[in-house]
Amino acid sequence: MPFPQITHHGAVNGVTGSCHELHADAANSYLIDCGLFQGADTANGGRAGQGSLDIEFPLNTVRALIATHVHIDHVGRIPYLLAAGFKGPILCSEPSAKLLPIVLEDAFKLGVSRDQKKVERYIKLIEQRIIALPYNTWFTLQGSSEIICRVRLQRAGHILGSAYVEFDLQYPKTGEKKRVVFSGDLGAPHAPLLPAPKPPHRVDILVIESTYGDHNHEDRRTRRQRLEKVIEQALLDKGTVLIPAFSIGRTQELLYELEEIIHTKPSRAAAPVGARSLAKKILRRVTDETNWPELPIILDSPLASRFTAAYRELQPFWNQEAIKRVQSGRRPLGFEQLITVDSHGDHLRMVQYLARTARPAIVIAGNGMCSSGRIVNYLKAMLGDSRHNVLFVGYQAAGTPGRAIQSYGPAGGYVDIDGERIDIKAGIDSIGGYSAHADHEGLVKFVTGMRQRPSHIRIVHGESKAKQALAARLAAIYQDKQQPLQLEIPQ
Incomplete structure (x- = not known):
């Protein structure tokens, strides 16, 4: 041979x-x-x-x-x-x-x-x-x-x-x-x-x-503008934007891009957070209009939080643009609006709070194909509510709930999650340039x-x-x- x-x-x-x-x-x-x-x-x-x-x-x-x-x-x-x-x-x-x-x-x-x-x-x-x-x-x-x-x-x-x-x-x-x-x-x-x-x-x-x-992907050079536009359109529904993302790679890229959007927006002073509840943290940053400097970005994944901390420690392996941002005093992966949810109890309270109030927020949670992880609880609580939106930024493999939601959601279909059939009323969108x-x-x-x-x-x-x-x-x-x-x- x-x-x-x-x-x-x-x-x-x-x-x-x-x-x-x-x-x-x-x-x-x-x-x-x-x-x-x-x-x-x-x-x-x-x-x-x-x-x-x-x-x-x-x-x-x-x-x-x-x-x-x-x-x-x-x-x-x-x-x-x-x-x-x-x-x-x-x-x-x-x-x-x-x-x-x-x-x-x-x-x-x-x-x-x-x-x-x-x-x-x-x-x-x-x-x-x-x-x-x-x-x-x-x-x-x-x-x-x-x-x-x-x-x-x-x-x-x-x-x-x-x-x-x-x-x-x-x-x-x-x-x-x-x-x-x-x-x-x-x-x-x-x-x-x-x-x-x-x-x-x-x-x-x-x-x-x-x-x-x-x-072929959409133009990757304009994806930040498309991300901003899609999120702002979704937030007009006065609900939460759910972004399924794997803990390593996609999550850090999203945080990096969201920090850039926030950095380019006019800001106004906000009261210090102190030791308030998660709900109060969100309430203080939400207005009736999309106000990026006060919009909560919720990272609901302990694993993603650990990876994000590791990413920050590995800055020598970033590209030159990212290194320059850090040198200018910015925190691309640890900005002020970022709220991390660690414990399972806080996660369940966050899901219940956002599902009940439909307060505008962006939630990034794993896993990226919606087959397991904390994103599943958000989907079960919010897919049936037209005020909310799901934004896919990564590949959805055949046979995963993510592929089903992406395929059938825009036509008002349904998805089976944990043995439960859920009619999809939430808005569904995808940005291919983020692959x-x-x-x-x-x-x-x-x-x-x-x-x-x-x-x-x-x-x-x-x-x-x-x-x-x-x-x-x-x-x-x-x-x-x-x-x-x-x-x-x-x-």
């Missing part, structure tokens, strides 16, 4: 459960991500999914796990990987090394145990396994007379710490060399906080995501921007239509240039 070989254990039939195995030779392989499945997505054999998270592939040759970034659909099955007997290191970028224990602590509490001593032992084990790699620096994974394997991480621009993975494989006995790249999730230009990804110089084999392989994923053109440019383009491309992490569209475009480009291409869409 010729090497290298690639096996896909997830993100084949959809966009979640990312897990790919690079077989460098018969005795050595490396995992790239090991994520949770969400919605209708399953593993390649159709067995592992939301209800079955066991690792179903052998680990005897797996020497290391490389995490492209810390979203749960890329790292959420790590507890099950360790339970299955994986003994190797976990490699990731320096920012991801700080964020990963937070993600895995939450995943462990949700899926394994909430016993604090067990949690602490588990996180200590994770931290001992992590090897933090600087960007653009080669790290040797394997060196012998049979094979030399090096790995390098490059900025992917998706979330803080995200990376695409370059493998440099050398086979001393034959003199053969192969450069294999796994894209992970690629970001797009003009994203808040993060620099855009730059394609690698040379690739032989490319495994590339295709989340938006059939779609943290590269769009069709961005994915194509990632490939065409390489000095030496890959002769072998495998397209994963997308729904069938998206994968087919990206494949057709790449095939046409290669044919036009009369370049050889082995193009695969794994099934």
